Amino acid sequence: MIKAVFFDLDDTLIDTTKLAEIARRKAIEGMIRAGMPVDFETAYQELLELINEYGSNFPYHFDYLLRRLDLPYEPKWVAAGVINYHNTKIAHLETVKGAKRTLLRLKEMGLKLGVITDGNPIKQWEKILRTEIDDYFDDVLISDFVGVKKPHRKIFEKGLNRFGVRPEEAVMVGDRLYSDIYGAKQVGMKTVWFKYGKYASAELEYLEYADFVIQSLEDVVGIIRGIESEEKARSDKEVHAD
Amino acid sequence: MIKAVFFDLDDTLIDTTKLAEIARRKAIEGMIRAGMPVDFETAYQELLELINEYGSNFPYHFDYLLRRLDLPYEPKWVAAGVINYHNTKIAHLETVKGAKRTLLRLKEMGLKLGVITDGNPIKQWEKILRTEIDDYFDDVLISDFVGVKKPHRKIFEKGLNRFGVRPEEAVMVGDRLYSDIYGAKQVGMKTVWFKYGKYASAELEYLEYADFVIQSLEDVVGIIRGIESEEKARSDKEVHAD
Numbered sequence: 354m355i356k357a358v359f360f361d362l363d364d365t366l367i368d369t370t371k372l373a374e375i376a377r378r379k380a381i382e383g384m385i386r387a388g389m390p391v392d393f394e395t396a397y398q399e400l401l402e403l404i405n406e407y408g409s410n411f412p413y414h415f416d417y418l419l420r421r422l423d424l425p426y427e428p429k430w431v432a433a434g435v436i437n438y439h440n441t442k443i444a445h446l447e448t449v450k451g452a453k454r455t456l457l458r459l460k461e462m463g464l465k466l467g468v469i470t471d472g473n474p475i476k477q478w479e480k481i482l483r484t485e486i487d488d489y490f491d492d493v494l495i496s497d498f499v500g501v502k503k504p505h506r507k508i509f510e511k512g513l514n515r516f517g518v519r520p521e522e523a524v525m526v527g528d529r530l531y532s533d534i535y536g537a538k539q540v541g542m543k544t545v546w547f548k549y550g551k552y553a554s555a556e557l558e559y560l561e562y563a564d565f566v567i568q569s570l571e572d573v574v575g576i577i578r579g580i581e582s583e584e585k586a587r588s589d590k591e592v593h594a595d
Numbered sequence: 596m597i598k599a600v601f602f603d604l605d606d607t608l609i610d611t612t613k614l615a616e617i618a619r620r621k622a623i624e625g626m627i628r629a630g631m632p633v634d635f636e637t638a639y640q641e642l643l644e645l646i647n648e649y650g651s652n653f654p655y656h657f658d659y660l661l662r663r664l665d666l667p668y669e670p671k672w673v674a675a676g677v678i679n680y681h682n683t684k685i686a687h688l689e690t691v692k693g694a695k696r697t698l699l700r701l702k703e704m705g706l707k708l709g710v711i712t713d714g715n716p717i718k719q720w721e722k723i724l725r726t727e728i729d730d731y732f733d734d735v736l737i738s739d740f741v742g743v744k745k746p747h748r749k750i751f752e753k754g755l756n757r758f759g760v761r762p763e764e765a766v767m768v769g770d771r772l773y774s775d776i777y778g779a780k781q782v783g784m785k786t787v788w789f790k791y792g793k794y795a796s797a798e799l800e801y802l803e804y805a806d807f808v809i810q811s812l813e814d815v816v817g818i819i820r821g822i823e824s825e826e827k828a829r830s831d832k833e834v835h836a837d
Contacts, residue, residue, distance in 0.1 A: 387724065436721055440685075443681075474673075474674075476674075487671070
């Protein structure tokens, strides 16, 4: 019997990659509107390169962008970038298509739901609260808060312990073959790889750890029903065999 | 002849104090809604005390609030505080009553306009851009960018130099008797104290440095017209005296 389903957050429940791309474009547009003397493509490509090198949580993207473009430091341009980036992130933050419907169906089936995600706890909670999905979840585990990161088995074990369920009673759904799928499979959970977003064709060396592959989040419901009816059939058979 | 007018930003052009109060109240309300087990007044008073001790730019207000209230660290509550604080600040950021009309009148009179403000350059530019007053100004001097703070004479001298005007041709308008009025008077500028906001009855030992005291920002226009007609009358008289 499946008793619990855990979800990754970014690009599984929330459209983070798509959002970040729009927000970065809007930021560059805002900086140019504020007077930054450079064409859109040059600035945008430089920003992507910079984010690639320094990571998306680096707090000085726009400051460094000016340095890389050999422009003078002009706080007005940086402020324009920050404003447009944040406005966009707040206005466009959305759950993945079908996410809320899926969560509701799973709750109706009496399942415990959890989030297991990497990242900054405040930022991750911001996404959960802003998209108003917090009420669906019985627990939220964020790596930078619990002190262990996916794919380390401890974060998955913590999730199982909190719900008091055994690994084979739990499903992990995520977009990353390495951190979500390989990670959850290590502890014996059932795994559903959501082939979506920028990692849809990445880390394929870990594909063998995925029990199921889906391209629509709503397919999680059918998979869990399938697991349950299969288990039921098997146990019926065992009874008959006696 | 008056050729330039400089304005302070916070609580002179932009209603910062009022905004911060609303935002802090909304933050506490959001934290309680997210489950923080404490009554509004207790939490709000503790937050005010904390801000008073650590300053308003301290980045861990909500984290420290939980510690001070002997509550467990719950990132969900902190995130709820942060979201509500920012949503409010973005939605309610407004110019002081009459500010835009005043700036427009002064531009029509052919005056150069500048901002001389303390604070973080990005945050100050954010306020200027979000309230859309940037186009009124020929220059913006922010202390943490130019490296000198009000009331130091250098920041006022920089403003005068950028516009190429003499001190007696310039007016400084601000809500702080010490940093704005005493500061600008030191270099010989004309001073208009805007008796407004939380400093409306503070630093009165510097009142002698104020040439004018106003309670509505729009009075700046009349004051400058007054100075000009008085100077004109005086120079006419001097001509007659010849």
